[in-house]
Amino acid sequence: MAPARDTPFRSADMSMVQLYISNEISREVVNALGELGLVQFRDLNGDLSAFQRAFTQDIRRLDNVERQLRYFHAQMEKAGIPLRKLDLDVDILAPPTTTEIDELAERSQSLEQRIASLNESYETLKKREVELTEWRWVLREAGGFFDRAHGNVEEIRASTDDDDAPLLQDVEHHISAPEVERSFSCMNIGFVAGVIARDRVAAFERILWRTLRGNLYMNQAEIPEPLIDPATNEPVQKNVFVIFAHGKEILAKIRKISESMSAEVYNVDENSELRRDQVHEVNARLNDVQSVLRNTQQTLEAELTQISRSLSAWMVLVGKEKAVYDTLNNFSYDRARRTLIAEGWCPTHDLPLIRSTLQDVTNRAGLSVPSIINEIRTNKKPPTYLKTNKFTEAFQTIVNAYGTPTYHEVNPAIPVIVTFPFLFAVMFGDLGHAIIMLCAALAMIYWEKPLKKVTFELFAMVFYGRYIALVMAAFSIYTGLIYNDIFSKSMTLFKSQWEWDVPKNYRPGQTVTAVIRDPNYRYPFGLDWRWHGAENELLFTNSYKMKMSIILGWAHMTYSLCLSYINARHFKRPVDIWGNFLPGMIFFQSIFGYLVICIIYKWTVDWFAIGQQPPGLLNMLIYMFLQPGYIDVPLYPGQKYVQIGLLLLAVIQVPILLFLKPFYLRWEHNRARAKGYREIGERSRVSALDEDDDGVANANGGDRHSVDSAGEGVAMIAQDPDDDEEEEEEGDDHGHGGKFNFGEVMIHQVIHTIEFCLNCVSHTASYLRLWALSLAHQQLSAVLWSMTMGPALKVTGIGGAIFLVVVFAAFFCLTCIILIIMEGVSAMLHSLRLAWVESFSKFAEFGGWPFAPFSFKQLLEESEELKEYLG
Amino acid sequence: MANGWSVITGLLICVAMAVAAWFFSPKGENQVLWRSSIILSIACCFLMWAITFLAQLHPLIAPRRSDLREEYVHH
Known part of the structure; x- marks a missing residue:
């Protein structure tokens, strides 16, 4: 059941298409497709060198025009004439016709000559001027000598x-x-x-x-x-x-x-x-030369100014045109029918759009021969095309920085949109810092358009991640409220659950312990503010944050593991569910799920009321492995049997993880063989007519019979399924095409099992970074406060007020630089690691290759050369 | 007011919110994005709140300090 349209949940459906384009309109068609930016063309002339290709001549000519344009640019820079930059958001360039390009080429040719000759005469004149000036000096100075001599x-x-x-x-x-x-x-x-x-x-x-x-x-x-x-x-x-x-x-x-x-x-x-006459003569000549020079200079500048108005547009046009011919060079040419044949990938759901674009171009050209677009079946792995919007773009970039997801697997960016900023916020929990960050993010989003033009790299990077910053700040506000921290101070939002148990004869300096105010009242939201400043605050928050890290980590990893179930179901690989997902899940839950349940259970029990010693959970977990059946301090009755049972359950999963999948695959493979099926890759070896490869290929590509009479290019297309076999062999799509190799599958599974089991432990421990970083952040901001604002607030009088203003400035700057920027970056990197390693390793394969369509928009955005021409 | 049952109440509220988010997410190709993000956010926030609440439900240690000022103590 294919979805009606592409969603961000998976990469878009892709189709391999074949295009038959009449030679006359090929340029226009590719131009239109470039504007559309939805097709990635394959190179059908892989065996031809760059010089042998059909359109190399045109590219050379355009290279020359480009060189001339760059020459104009250099001349303009020399003359100090500003370039009118092209703003692609405002100016829309109509696709040029061939004659327009020819005209441009001619025009730039003549302009180049003109400017070169102007330059030349300018230089001769300049030389003449210098000579005359020197002569005048000689006359003047030598005159002096003579008079003296x-x-x-x-x-x-x-x-x-x-x-x-x-x-x-x-x-x-x-x-x-x-x-x-x-x-x-x-x-x-x-x-x-x-x-x-x-x-x-x-x-x-x-x-x-x-x-x-x-x-x-x-x-x-x-x-x-x-x-x-x-x-x-x-x-x-x-x-x-x-x-x-x-x-x-x-x-x-x-x-x-x-x-x-x-x-x-x-x-x-x-x-x-x-000599006097000579001086006069020289002066006259110098004047003449200077006026001619001025004129030449003016003409040159006028010429360049005129060019400067449209130079950017020309540069863009030529750049596009070159890209078009580069693409056309990938097509194969059918001489007999005077058509170009192209192959490429495009999103299946955009096929109608591409079709209508082709139709439009044909109609406009008034050609009777239509361009044909054909969907072809292939066993090649399609590229991964993940559509993004303004909001998801940055998140997707984070994911793509790690790897390209396999075609059609769950897009790892979907959970990342929430989990990445949330885990960041757990480490960055401070309401004050979060609000500053939120303001920055909102400002960047509000002034999106003007700020987009800023080219300063560091800022551009932050700006690119403005939506990530927004979500991070929003979650940080929440975690700041939970931690009850605002610039390391607490807020008394609700009535505390504690009250100080003050003895009658209280002396300042005496240690006071709080007692629960009302057995039926607990602090409703976040951390009780009575803990702030308490002597044993860290004792409590460390225990609380450590346990929270474990629980959040467990939740994050369980969630990620569940995505592997969705993947297995989507790819119709039940063996992945029974051989990987299920045993893995049971293994993980019977150890760490149990730990989480114990943590929560321990919290729910009122240990003082029942008069028992609360057990240490860490010891419990260690004894569970080292001495199964030994209970140090009991948590609940029957604990011994539960723990032994869980341990056995976990241990049993290991052989299942190890052997189920490889042996199932072998069984499946052998069954298929027994029934006489051969794998697609084996075809050529099976064939008795080894040299008659064409015949075999044509028999396979049934719908290509119509073209096999034509020349080289077409025969090559017909052979396509045989090409690029290296491309397909990678990845681990066992049993789905490719040759079956039991040893390889087994080794892969052994590695996977060992990795998974060890990672369950190390990844859970890795989440303790949430605790460590939030502790560091909180302590650092407390130190900053006690070193700046704390003493400043104690000084009274007018001097104190001035001192406070100064100290506040220092406090604010340090807060922004150290606590928000530096700590923020560090928390972000840790959160990034949790997403990349701890989460992605549970479900994502990252075996895809990115979809890179032929698109003018992308071309202009990425081109370094054109950057200076675009505003 | 806020006792042990609050966690269950909070869970129910969050589940209700998640269900509402499922049905009221804007339609279109980004619906899956809305649903997953909103529900995940609700889940994350609930988890964090519940953990914090549970950690203080039956505390094993009580705040202790020795720098209380006299005027503060008697009010």
Whole structure:
């Protein structure tokens, strides 16, 4: 009895479908299916390499477009133009037609060229500008040298005329010489002027000095502003230099050296008139270049701004298009009929939707050939598809983090929705902390839309689990009320069941014990507040919380074990019920169920009224195993026989657990063999015509006769049942397909039995973490209070008030950081473990593989590349 | 008022609530989710309350303290 529709209780029903799509509309069909996101296509061309596939050419072309788009993006970032991000919630992109994609490709091609040429001319212009600027500096600085040098012409001449003359000879004598304006040329002195990077100056000087043996006169000045190096776009500090030297050859040498030191040499006239003209000329040219530069820059920016408006959309379109062709590459092509054949998994209940989508696409294209979708029977294991909604998504993620549930087994996330937050709350029980947590969770849910855009990873993680936090906080409020803890203080909600038995001559400091106020009144809800602050509080709460942990653990595990019964019934494996579930259940209950009953029974007996010694349950349980029949302190009459009986019952279950299932399976297998049945996997070995595999396969896949005349691809599909055998062999679906191997089944069952019996003990003990963590949480918050608020509340006066405000801030911050965040995370991890290990091991197989449909939505969400384009 | 029978009363109330949750869960494909979550929650809460109540039903030890203030004692 298949349910009318898929529920979250099990993974959705899946069907293997075969699609026959006309070649002309294949792209549109895949596009539509991608929008739908309900089909997972199988790769039918597994033997073809990526290069041999049909649509590789298209993918290459799209890769190129994508590269161009990324180039635009890089250019925009360089120019500082903001990208208009695409908000998928608001903008809906219509599926593009082929011509649109072609246009986009062409357009981006031409745009790329245009931007590249603009960039190129921009760079040349920039270079020109730098050169001119440098020249201007040289002119300005060198002019200074000349003006100064002309004053010393005589002196220089003197030094050149007479090598022996001291350099600084009687300066005043020549200072006002009339021949100041005389040229250097008449003295046969030439010069080289240029610009060099400042960090190279020292080396430059040294080389010059050495090669020319000091026959030079170098003058330099720093350029105050850094110049931009056009090649690297980085500012460089440069110096202007002018070198005077003697003779043409030496000058040529200097030029060469400067070039080798990558200094720029500029032409400077020594005549000041000409130099003035040069400066004017340079300035004019510089202005021209700058205005052209500005124009180029503006054009480039305008172009990029225009692109920036639609770049994100293009990027998404290209990404989708590429995904479409990637998918099409998985299809097999029937040349004779010009159709593409696809195979894939889809949810059975969504088949009508897929069918109508296909119909729509065909109609829109005006094609007479319909696309055909065929459900095919297969013995392959379908993928596990667990539908989620906003609320269950995070819970399902917790489960999936452990493993993918087997197809159709009870979804482990169903009980987790309650048990995980509840067990968390048992450890986190404090009303105050819970309320803060609830506020945070509610705030995250109320401002869901704006907060969704936050990309800060840590917050995104918490935000993702906002509904878990909500349920956890709600349960924590309940457990906080039960524990009667609010920031480690108690609430006097009801009248206490205790009253202090104060002696007549009471002195402060005297120990007082409480007595029951009224034998017929008990504290109705939660822990009596009289225990708070009592000297023996921990004695009581430890015993209470420890027992509670055992009972809750027992309940959790029993519940989980029951789910294995539901699984066995659903998969129609009665042997799992008789050979696994039932003996396991009896074993567990006869030991730990009995313990729980004893705990509850012990609570219900008024031991003082009947005047007996209450027995220690731990000792009782230990003696039950070590010395069956020995009762230390009796709990109830006839206890001896009950315990021996239960122990025997438990021991008997072990061989049943061990042997029933494997031997039953063997018996079943042998019976089937005796009747002449063969297993499906054995077919090819049975067949006498080993090489005629096709024939066998076709005989099996009866409904595929119509296509077997076609080419390679179709024959391959017909062989499908033989492929992927590795895929099927895993898991432990004994007797359900696959070869029967008694040894394997036996070993598996032995492991299962040992594991189960040992786990019953260790898992029950593991639940004691509930007690340990709730104790730690309660004690920690008590310590925090006594170290901050406790003393602060005792200080009186205005100083006390100020002190209180400060201390409260500290108290609140520490509460949030340590008690809520840190303790919360630790309690969550412990609760997670209880769900994953203690609970799941009782019923879930986790032998499935996840359903990963071809979906644009998922593609866009998961793509790292597109992330920066999506708002 | 609140004596040993309260646990039974509480159980009955919780069972009634669970039955009501079974029938009044919103219809639709998430009905199973509603039912399982609500009933499990009721069961968890009942268990916790009942355990706490039973633990205090016939206490073996009584609260004891020696820092009671005089003014508190006589009221």
